[in-house]
Amino acid sequence: MRKKRFLAFLAAALLATGGARAEESPESSHIANHDGKEIVVTASRIEELKKDVTTSITVITREEIETSPAEDLGELLAEKSIGHIQKYPGALTSVGIRGFRSDTHGNDLRGKILILLDGRRAGTGNLAKLMTDNVERIEIIRGPGSVQFGSAAIGGVVNVITRKGDGKPGGFIEQEMGSYGFRKTIAGVSGRIGGFDYSVTGSLASMDDYETGDDEKYFNSGYDDDIRGSVNLGYEFAPGNRIGVTYTHFEIDRSGNPGDIDENDRDDYKETRNRSVDFSYTGKTGDDRLFWMARYFVGEDMDAWYDPASSDPSGWDDGLPFRKKTDQQGAQAQVSYADKSFTVTAGLDWLNYDLEQNDYTPLESSYEDMGYFVLAKGLFFEEQLVFTVGLRYDDYDVSYDRDETSAETSESSDSFVKSFGIAYHLSDNVKLRASYGEGFQVPEAQALAADYVVTDWLGTKRYVGNPDLDPESSYTVDGGIEVTIDGFASSLTLFTTEYEDFIEQYEIAPDEISWRNQDRATVTGIEGELSYLFPVTLAGSQFFMEPYTSGTYMLDYVSHFDDGSPDEDIRYLPEWNLVTGLRVRDTGGFSGTFNVAFFGETLVQDWSSWPARDVVKGSFCVANLSLAKKFPLGQAGAASMTVKGGVENLFDRDYEYVRGYAMPGRRFSLGLRLEI
Numbered sequence: 001m002r003k004k005r006f007l008a009f010l011a012a013a014l015l016a017t018g019g020a021r022a023e024e025s026p027e028s029s030h031i032a033n034h035d036g037k038e039i040v041v042t043a044s045r046i047e048e049l050k051k052d053v054t055t056s057i058t059v060i061t062r063e064e065i066e067t068s069p070a071e072d073l074g075e076l077l078a079e080k081s082i083g084h085i086q087k088y089p090g091a092l093t094s095v096g097i098r099g100f101r102s103d104t105h106g107n108d109l110r111g112k113i114l115i116l117l118d119g120r121r122a123g124t125g126n127l128a129k130l131m132t133d134n135v136e137r138i139e140i141i142r143g144p145g146s147v148q149f150g151s152a153a154i155g156g157v158v159n160v161i162t163r164k165g166d167g168k169p170g171g172f173i174e175q176e177m178g179s180y181g182f183r184k185t186i187a188g189v190s191g192r193i194g195g196f197d198y199s200v201t202g203s204l205a206s207m208d209d210y211e212t213g214d215d216e217k218y219f220n221s222g223y224d225d226d227i228r229g230s231v232n233l234g235y236e237f238a239p240g241n242r243i244g245v246t247y248t249h250f251e252i253d254r255s256g257n258p259g260d261i262d263e264n265d266r267d268d269y270k271e272t273r274n275r276s277v278d279f280s281y282t283g284k285t286g287d288d289r290l291f292w293m294a295r296y297f298v299g300e301d302m303d304a305w306y307d308p309a310s311s312d313p314s315g316w317d318d319g320l321p322f323r324k325k326t327d328q329q330g331a332q333a334q335v336s337y338a339d340k341s342f343t344v345t346a347g348l349d350w351l352n353y354d355l356e357q358n359d360y361t362p363l364e365s366s367y368e369d370m371g372y373f374v375l376a377k378g379l380f381f382e383e384q385l386v387f388t389v390g391l392r393y394d395d396y397d398v399s400y401d402r403d404e405t406s407a408e409t410s411e412s413s414d415s416f417v418k419s420f421g422i423a424y425h426l427s428d429n430v431k432l433r434a435s436y437g438e439g440f441q442v443p444e445a446q447a448l449a450a451d452y453v454v455t456d457w458l459g460t461k462r463y464v465g466n467p468d469l470d471p472e473s474s475y476t477v478d479g480g481i482e483v484t485i486d487g488f489a490s491s492l493t494l495f496t497t498e499y500e501d502f503i504e505q506y507e508i509a510p511d512e513i514s515w516r517n518q519d520r521a522t523v524t525g526i527e528g529e530l531s532y533l534f535p536v537t538l539a540g541s542q543f544f545m546e547p548y549t550s551g552t553y554m555l556d557y558v559s560h561f562d563d564g565s566p567d568e569d570i571r572y573l574p575e576w577n578l579v580t581g582l583r584v585r586d587t588g589g590f591s592g593t594f595n596v597a598f599f600g601e602t603l604v605q606d607w608s609s610w611p612a613r614d615v616v617k618g619s620f621c622v623a624n625l626s627l628a629k630k631f632p633l634g635q636a637g638a639a640s641m642t643v644k645g646g647v648e649n650l651f652d653r654d655y656e657y658v659r660g661y662a663m664p665g666r667r668f669s670l671g672l673r674l675e676i
Helices: 002-015 062-067 073-079 445-449
Strands: 056-060 084-088 092-097 113-117 135-142 156-162 170-178 182-193 196-207 223-238 241-256 269-284 290-306 322-338 342-358 363-380 385-401 409-425 430-441 451-456 459-464 472-485 488-500 503-509 512-517 520-532 534-538 541-560 576-586 590-599 602-606 613-617 620-633 639-648 667-675
Touching: 056 488, 062 135, 062 590, 073 084, 073 092, 073 156, 073 590, 073 620, 092 113, 182 667, 363 445, 385 445, 409 445
Parallel strands: 113 156, 459 512
Antiparallel strands: 056 135, 084 092, 135 156, 170 182, 170 667, 182 196, 196 223, 223 241, 241 269, 269 290, 290 322, 322 342, 342 363, 363 385, 385 409, 409 430, 430 472, 451 459, 472 488, 488 520, 503 512, 520 541, 534 541, 541 576, 576 590, 590 620, 602 613, 620 639, 639 667
């Protein structure tokens, strides 16, 4: 039934195009304003030139997304080697930036890298739940983003920006096939009719169990009915004033839930989904000096793990052994004033999470936060010197309810963070920048307000919350240089972060557990990016070649313990990561990318024994290749056909992002795309 509904959606999508061809706007393949200069929005919550940003920010363009074989955000960031990747079979991926990671299990408040969708919380730290088929670009803040977006942005922010319809109405349908029974159907429509714009994309995919680079069958690693959708609708009722609605949907009815490849349980499976709807209004005055945004959004994030061999039919939800569900709602409002040399933005964020989980210790909890922020930027000396400052105050409440028979407990706390930045343009091509930023993560509800008893194979223990817990906090200083000359672009950044008040469990009395602020960590490293775009004439045809490389090298990543224990290296943080490759395109519709991502040795925990012991997971590299050729159809070129192919793990390496969870061996894919 789900497949029939999806195919009906595809047919309706194509009929809605009216036979017209979508024409790309100048901004569709490049993030540019009328002067052709790159624009970003994440660093200050409003549109600004990337050259005036005082922090380290990376942009993955629409062109890069379209030429990548990645099927979701997790695969894309792994290919780009953005940081440390924790990738499991079964749609589960987190990303680490500068030593801090997003959290894949549960809501995004548990992570230290914040994932955004169009500037608001995506409601998950699992990157595999976010599609890339209807994405305009991805902006990544390297370093704290708590001043802009609140809790859980200690190490960085990943902002996924969806496409808006523009140009004449058009549509596409695409079919992909590949190794291990991979099938994917994608369709979409986009365009603009008067003041109404729309961009809609949907996909349906499935894949069988795969083999590793050692030709070992990894059972229960496939999935059925991976359904994804993105809808972005808007109406501009006056110049610069737009009402918008955005809907996103991710759902897998049944995906494999494999354990370690050496102890693979073949009957476990997982159901997972993430969906949200967003209502927004953006506006401005006729002189462009005053502009504003208001938004309300709701969403749901759910994961359910089944074990048919041991499920308890009398349990909650028809024998469901373990389920986590988060209902999210929030609102944003901000107003900005700008003149030639000064911009200030002030606003508020409201957020409410209701969390529910059912396992051997079921609980319900809620989180509510009201945040107030001010962001300002000044340009001096004919815009050569840029100053930025940001302030944010958050007041949050958490409540915790063990079960229906226990009393609800609640606690309140607050946080105040600030940031400063400076950039100086030595010339039109060279920029120096430096910044200071603070980040924070609020304590979980049960850490603040728990009061319950658990009996398991380890015995009986009582858990007692600590209402005096402080938020985990970070203090980051970085400085760098950026050089852009013709087709050459580069950046180099040195950063250091002091991370304090890590929240950990400890035994306050025999068989009585609580939480405390303990320990601190230092993370220092160098990160850089380098690319060069230049034309080459081969056999009478002109090609544009772009070799590129980017990476991070950690100089220091050590945890310091308040109890006097020896310092230790931070786990799950590779000493270095690097990506390098070559992008090629011509004026006749050909494009291709060869990409190699390297990950250095990483200290991890080996959970094959108890207690888990620290081990070093070796370094590895993964190479991907993708090629595409676009052919015009018809004399007027009103339609086109694109043939595309790709090879992932080109050299058939046996590798794993997470110890014990091997990734697929060499994978081939072939696709055909029709546009009208």
